[in-house]
Amino acid sequence: MAKTSTSESPSTYRVFVLLLLLLLTNAPKPSHSLSFSQYQTLVSLAHSLTTRVANLRASRGDLSGSQRAKRIAEQLERGQGLGLLGFTWSAGWDYVKNYAWRWTEVSYVDLYSAVSDANELLRLLGDLTQRDSDADRAAWVGRNYENVLGISKSLFKKLLNLFRQSGTLREVVETVQIEVVEGELLRDCLQLGTKDLKGILQIVKDLGLQFYSTSGNDWRDL
Template sequence: MATNGPPSPALLFLFLFLLLTKPPPSASFSISQCRTLVSLSHSLMLRVANLRASRGDLAGSERARSIAEKLERGLGIGFWGAMWSMGWDYVRNYSWRDMPSMELFGAVSDMNGLLRSLSEFTRMESDEQRVAWVKRNYQNVLRVSTSILRRLLQVFRHSGPLREVVETVSKEVVEGGLLWDCLELGSNDLKGLIQIFKDVALQLSSTYADRGDL
């Protein structure tokens, strides 16, 4: 008998898993990676909200806290809802169409460069060294970050949750000083986020290259 309503989240994730990933299994984008991504983002945005509030940027703090609250719902019962929303967006808009694989490869290259910069930043041993590093390198790090976001906007070019996420982050980086705030707080959470994003982008670019979309 036919049933109404969406398929179970477990079946949806299995479907997306088969679409998005290729062997070896150790490289697959798992539920654990998803939760880690959401958890790191939530922690970072809460810290950004508190930092902005401490210096009197109440509007900026509220924006960051709003993002954190949405992520917090994703950590609870809303997690599967978010997975369903973004999964359906991917299936509907991207899974059966060509994707700009060169943009994905370019994003991976940019992320590697950003990770190298953040690793150098974490090796600074004092607040004075970190401040000096940011003064020397911030514009380059900002340039690479905006390049990544610009490429991702070209990849996720259809209206939907995936593009909305990239647009929100892009606006906060360009207009809200999000990258500066993250560097001021330290880069460990940011490094973790970039690493996961890089892994996912690499998997997607490899998948579409193998399909002949490159």
């Protein structure tokens, strides 16, 4: 029986060991990362919200807008199934390669501001939930939409400052930003109700607080 060639084994082994050491020494601390349960909840809420937005847009005849929302929902649905591992690896490697050891004081200032924006949006959405009737909610959106949109734009700007390198994380932020700013995704979300949107913002805020507090900063004033 012919012997199996092992000429490439030492090289493959060295590459594997170097990659493992890179991940172990430079990967973010557990407190810096999105837990699996948080990820599942975030993806589930976003999938539910974008699916409802797609249906809402279709019901009023906005077929192109409905298709855009459906595409996002389909991508999120893959993220709930077998696509989870691929996305997790891609996002994780993007973080390790571009951000894990590059956090600066400027990054933490942007992070602080992003958490503050998320906190203000949560406060406004909490106020909206106090409106009892459809007419009251519609009137609230009419009065406050530009303010909510302005804070959302500010939040995306801070996130893009944080994730400034090309990669999975920046692509996700850019995709949602475009749909919010140009496609009125935010207005549709407010029309549908605030439960899913508040859940998404709360996870984003909690993750930001994890980063900020483990850097030695005091987040209690956020």
